[in-house]
Amino acid sequence: MRVFITGASGWIGSATVDELLAGGHDVVGLARSDASAAALKAKGAQVQRGDLDDLDSIRTGAAAADAVIHLANKHDFGNPAVSNSAERAAVEAIGEALAGSNRVFLLASGVGSAPGRAFTEQDPSPHHGPDSPRGGSENLGLEYVDREVHPVVVRFAPTVHGDGDHGLIKHLVGIAREKGVAGYVDDGAGRWPAVHRSDAGRLVSLGLQKAPAGAILHAIAEEGVPTREIAEAIGRGLGVPAVSVTREDAPAHFGWIGGFFGMDVPTSSTLTQQLLGWTPTGPTLLEDLATDSYFR
Incomplete structure (x- = not known):
């Protein structure tokens, strides 16, 4: 084809x-x-x-x-x-x-x-x-x-992640490096699919x-990774603390990505997996964040 x-x-x-x-x-x-x-x-x-x-x-x-x-x-x-x-x-x-x-x-x-x-x-x-x-x-x-x-x-x-990713997660890493803290919005219970x-x-x-x-x-592959866990993983990678940022302060702290990072958007792929016979096998987001690929 x-x-x-x-x-x-x-x-x-x-x-x-x-x-x-x-x-x-x-x-x-x-x-x-x-x-x-x-x-x-x-x-x-x-x-x-x-x-x-x-x-x-x-x-x-x-x-x-x-x-x-x-x-x-x-x-x-x-x-x-x-x-x-x-x-x-x-x-x-x-x-x-x-x-x-x-x-x-x-x-x-x-x-x-x-x-x-x-x-x-x-x-x-x-x-x-x-x-x-x-x-x-x-x-x-x-x-x-x-x-x-x-x-x-x-x-x-x-979040489509992996070694070489320069998307949203890499952007959050850059913000954490600049601010000296890895932030999450409110209690960090919002979930991001990955x-x-x-x-x-x-x-x-x-x-x-x-x-x-x-x-x-x-x-x-992952229905929703809590944003607090994402921030904590970024914090470990950079050696900085993970801290809560209020929803009101999120735009000033995160910039344009603040509204996205504060959302709770769990998403299922059950029907897709059944239709295509597709089973995700790659590393999880937190597994990728446990390597040095996002922190070089």
């Missing part, structure tokens, strides 16, 4: 490329830089030059593929409107390129919350329209079922092959 991937050289995308190449697929990765292009070629993947704003390149890559995996995102937390607009435009461009072909279109999304219980694959995303988080791209993508496309949504844990990068890449590959049209998959 010829698979076109946006975000192919990114944190999750590079693991996905490895899985697909090992499975015998032809992989074409969108690359915006010479370094990204070289890294993809070194693995044995082909390269489509362009970025998330180059919709013509994205359309070209999608039109020539048997399936598309969309993992790229600007992640501009300081200006989310820019990220949301780019995400929606890319999903629309891919969907239109695949319309009428019944080809698989797997797109990344995020988890939500369900008060009093774990968020499941059966919970719909409340985000619709261009001004909503991620530009409402999850619901937009699923609408292409009616246009003879085979959309599959993968909701990733906020998944190891290797498990996330394997799930994407399985979803491409097995998930029915309109499926929602959860890339979740």
Whole structure:
């Protein structure tokens, strides 16, 4: 199968490329830089030059593929409107390129919350329209079922961890190093779902092959790790104390990530594991935090 991937050289995308190449697929990765292009070629993947704003390149890559995996995102937390607009435009461009072909279109999304219980694959995303988080791209993508496309949504844990991670956990480590304390919000009972990068890449590959049209998959290995335990692990790694930060003081202490870190978003992947036969096998988040990979 010829698979076109946006975000192919990114944190999750590079693991996905490895899985697909090992499975015998032809992989074409969108690359915006010479370094990204070289890294993809070194693995044995082909390269489509362009970025998330180059919709013509994205359309070209999608039109020539048997399936598309969309993992790229600007992640501009300081200006989310820019990220949301780019995400929606890319999903629309891919969907239109695949319309009428019944080809698989797997797109990344995020988890939500369900008060009093774990968020499941059966919970719909409340985000619709261009001004909503991620530009409402999850619901937009699923609408292409009616246009003879085979959309599959993968909701990733906020923490996709592993050696080399420069995401949210690495950002929290940086804040703790700067402040001299590893903070958690209020009593630290809020829970963050987590998944190891290797498990996330394997799930994407399985979803491409097995998930029915309109499926929602959860890339979740741990339903929810208490944020106090995350802070304590960071504290041990840096040799600083773990301390409570009030919810009122969280924005000043943590910056833009304060609102996220104070949330309680336990998320289940039971239905995904049953559907795909996917069993996470990678290290847990706390096991990764017990190594030096986040503290070098």
